[in-house]
Amino acid sequence: MVFKIEPRPIPSKAMKYFSPLIAALLMLFSGLLIFILLGKNPALAFHAFFIEPINDLYGLGELIIKASPLMIIGVGLAIGFKANIWNIGAEGQLAMGAIFGGGVALYFNESTSSLILPAMFAGGIIGGMLWASIPAFLKIRYNANEILVSLMLNYVAILILSLLIHGPWKDPQGYGFPQSVLFSDSALLPIMIEGTRLHAGVLISFAAVGVGWIFLLKSFIGYQLQVSGLAINAAAYAGFKYKKMIWIGLLSGGLAAGIAGVSEIAGPIGQLLPSVSPGYGFAAIIVAYVGRLHPGGIFLSSLLMALLYLGGESGQMNLDLPSAVTGVFQGMLLFYLLAADFLINFRIRFKLNQPVKGANP
Amino acid sequence: MNPDTLMNILIATIAAGTPLVYAALGELIVEKSGVLNLGVEGMMLVGAISGFIAMAKTGSIIIAVSCGMLAGALMALIFAILTLSLMANQVASGLALTIFGTGLSAFMGIEYTSVALKGVPELSIPVLSNIPILGQLIFSYDILIYMSLVLLAGVLWFLYKTRAGLILKAVGESPKSGHALGFSVIGIRYLAVLFGGAMAGLGGVYLAVAYTPMWVEGMVAGRGWVSLALVVFATWRPARVMIGAYLFGGVTILQFHIQGFGFEIPAQILSMLPYLATILVLVFISRDKNLIRLNSPASLGITFHPENN
Numbered sequence: 001m002v003f004k005i006e007p008r009p010i011p012s013k014a015m016k017y018f019s020p021l022i023a024a025l026l027m028l029f030s031g032l033l034i035f036i037l038l039g040k041n042p043a044l045a046f047h048a049f050f051i052e053p054i055n056d057l058y059g060l061g062e063l064i065i066k067a068s069p070l071m072i073i074g075v076g077l078a079i080g081f082k083a084n085i086w087n088i089g090a091e092g093q094l095a096m097g098a099i100f101g102g103g104v105a106l107y108f109n110e111s112t113s114s115l116i117l118p119a120m121f122a123g124g125i126i127g128g129m130l131w132a133s134i135p136a137f138l139k140i141r142y143n144a145n146e147i148l149v150s151l152m153l154n155y156v157a158i159l160i161l162s163l164l165i166h167g168p169w170k171d172p173q174g175y176g177f178p179q180s181v182l183f184s185d186s187a188l189l190p191i192m193i194e195g196t197r198l199h200a201g202v203l204i205s206f207a208a209v210g211v212g213w214i215f216l217l218k219s220f221i222g223y224q225l226q227v228s229g230l231a232i233n234a235a236a237y238a239g240f241k242y243k244k245m246i247w248i249g250l251l252s253g254g255l256a257a258g259i260a261g262v263s264e265i266a267g268p269i270g271q272l273l274p275s276v277s278p279g280y281g282f283a284a285i286i287v288a289y290v291g292r293l294h295p296g297g298i299f300l301s302s303l304l305m306a307l308l309y310l311g312g313e314s315g316q317m318n319l320d321l322p323s324a325v326t327g328v329f330q331g332m333l334l335f336y337l338l339a340a341d342f343l344i345n346f347r348i349r350f351k352l353n354q355p356v357k358g359a360n361p
Numbered sequence: 362m363n364p365d366t367l368m369n370i371l372i373a374t375i376a377a378g379t380p381l382v383y384a385a386l387g388e389l390i391v392e393k394s395g396v397l398n399l400g401v402e403g404m405m406l407v408g409a410i411s412g413f414i415a416m417a418k419t420g421s422i423i424i425a426v427s428c429g430m431l432a433g434a435l436m437a438l439i440f441a442i443l444t445l446s447l448m449a450n451q452v453a454s455g456l457a458l459t460i461f462g463t464g465l466s467a468f469m470g471i472e473y474t475s476v477a478l479k480g481v482p483e484l485s486i487p488v489l490s491n492i493p494i495l496g497q498l499i500f501s502y503d504i505l506i507y508m509s510l511v512l513l514a515g516v517l518w519f520l521y522k523t524r525a526g527l528i529l530k531a532v533g534e535s536p537k538s539g540h541a542l543g544f545s546v547i548g549i550r551y552l553a554v555l556f557g558g559a560m561a562g563l564g565g566v567y568l569a570v571a572y573t574p575m576w577v578e579g580m581v582a583g584r585g586w587v588s589l590a591l592v593v594f595a596t597w598r599p600a601r602v603m604i605g606a607y608l609f610g611g612v613t614i615l616q617f618h619i620q621g622f623g624f625e626i627p628a629q630i631l632s633m634l635p636y637l638a639t640i641l642v643l644v645f646i647s648r649d650k651n652l653i654r655l656n657s658p659a660s661l662g663i664t665f666h667p668e669n670n
Contacts, residue, residue: 148639152586152636153640155632159630324471327465327467327468328464332461
């Protein structure tokens with residue numbers, strides 16, 4: 001029997017939805033192999049990694065807390081990715097959001113006004129969008145590659161956060177640790193379900209999925225973005241302004257990351273620390289891609305990626321597995337997805353070896 | 362400033378620029394073939410930890426370099442299979458490679474975070490190394506730094522003096538024509554991508570084994586991305602890559618000395634300098650759209666499928 005790879009006459013719609021599933025299954029299978037190679041009992045390791053973290057209410061809450069920033073940033077980035085605008089600076093935009101939002105919280109730390117939280121989010125949005133506007137401006141004005149500029153700004157934003165935490169915003173009673181004072185209650189997001197840490201910030205992320213869905217699939221701008229991504233000349237011919245696409249593509253990511261940054265510091269963290277994100281900005285790139293740049297898909301893939309974070313922590317506690325294994329899983333997931341996407345445009349035909357007619361003399 | 366300090370700064374600048382020379386020259390060859398691999402950072406990290414582990418286990422710089430290059434090439438192979446055989450998007454695949462490499466290197470390096478290496482001794486050439494000033498400035502580096510100069514010479518010779526180099530450039534400019542002439546576009550691009558991976562791995566090894574020498578999670582710290590920017594900065598010319606790499610080396614080193622000159626600048630602001638310099642340089646070189654268009658390989662980043670043409 002031989003198999004032959006041939007192009008499909010039209011791209012397969014079914015494979016478009018199946019390939020993330022194939023990728024997830026391949027990742028789980030590779031995970032098993034890694035556990036075996038590390039000398040762990042695969043069943044126990046699998047349980048500790050993928051089931052243990054979410055087998056109670058608290059765990060489920062943690063899952064959603066971790067999925068929340070991934071979901072909102074994933075939607076924000078997907079808007080740009082649709083138009084082939086690559087914002088990989090979400091990690092820095094998240095940090096900037098945390099700096100601006102956290103600045104508001106620290107400045108009004110004595111206040112009990114209910115306007116503090118909205119002001120923090122407004123600050124975070126400004127911070128995130130401001131940081132994303134730099135690569136947008138430099139791309140439009142100077143043709144500078146947005147991938148490299150947005151990436152470099154990640155390092156700069158995190159260094160600014162570090163500068164503030166080690167300097168003016170350092171808690172004087174913090175025993176010299178680099179951290180701000182704890183936020184007052186009015187600067188913290190309320191807990192929604194007793195017995196969990198599930199904070200109200202996740203509602204914003206859920207809303208973002210809905211807004212993103214309307215924006216990407218139902219609005220004219222979403223359509224323009226998509227056309228720009230598929231065929232830039234066609235978009236130009238139709239009179240779509242590419243500069244506008246660049247602004248929207250980058251600012252949507254900055255907006256989302258800024259909100260996520262405030263949600264993190266006003267939610268699970270409760271103060272400013274030198275590190276406010278375990279790489280959510282990068283993981284969200286995978287979330288957006290595995291979710292097929294579709295808000296519904298992003299919602300699901302953010303849960304999967306969140307589980308990988310929790311699994312990494314649980315594996316470290318229960319099995320002495322290094323938590324860095326999370327990054328390996330996340331990278332593999334995207335590899336498998338990109339590989340499985342081959343089947344959207346190509347198919348593999350199996351056929352029996354047949355003697356070629358007329359080959360004999 | 363006394364002459365000794367100046368000498369130290371110059372020597373340190375060369376050392377700081379060397380990992381960038383390796384990674385950027387490798388990426389230059391990849392891009393000349395028409396492929397954009399954004400995974401340099403990930404390949405450098407995996408190369409760095411692989412070389413570091415080999416050095417810690419065997420103490421042999423030759424084995425460390427071989428392991429690092431092999432690891433970098435293996436990482437590049439994943440990218441090549443995805444983008445060249447399975448025709449995946451090059452930007453997404455490169456990002457995936459960096460994310461994967463960051464995780465994998467952290468994972469591999471857990472037991473090595475507190476291991477100290479001796480480093481790589483500087484060459485001591487009889488007579489030459491003892492010449493005052495010149496001997497110190499030219500003949501006092503470790504072998505890997507001299508190898509990076511050999512690499513530059515090799516890349517220059519390959520690109521501008523050999524038929525193979527001409528074919529590589531042709532494939533990067535117009536894969537269709539290359540294909541029509543009977544060259545295996547995919548095969549050539551595979552080789553270029555693997556070479557780029559090996560060089561990124563070597564840059565990583567230099568960083569972890571000779572420059573620092575120790576392993577810290579994520580220690581490449583954006584140098585892979587800077588290398589990508591350097592290729593643009595150099596408008597795809599090898600000698601300019603070298604100059605750019607040393608310029609960035611200089612910026613990196615300056616941050617350690619600026620405080621010594623009596624400036625009261627917070628460490629974080631100094632650490633930002635290389636990243637800000639990269640952005641500045643990118644803006645400076647990219648604002649001339651024609652310059653970029655004329656110099657970048659015409660098919661850069663575009664997927665090629667032999668049967669669709």
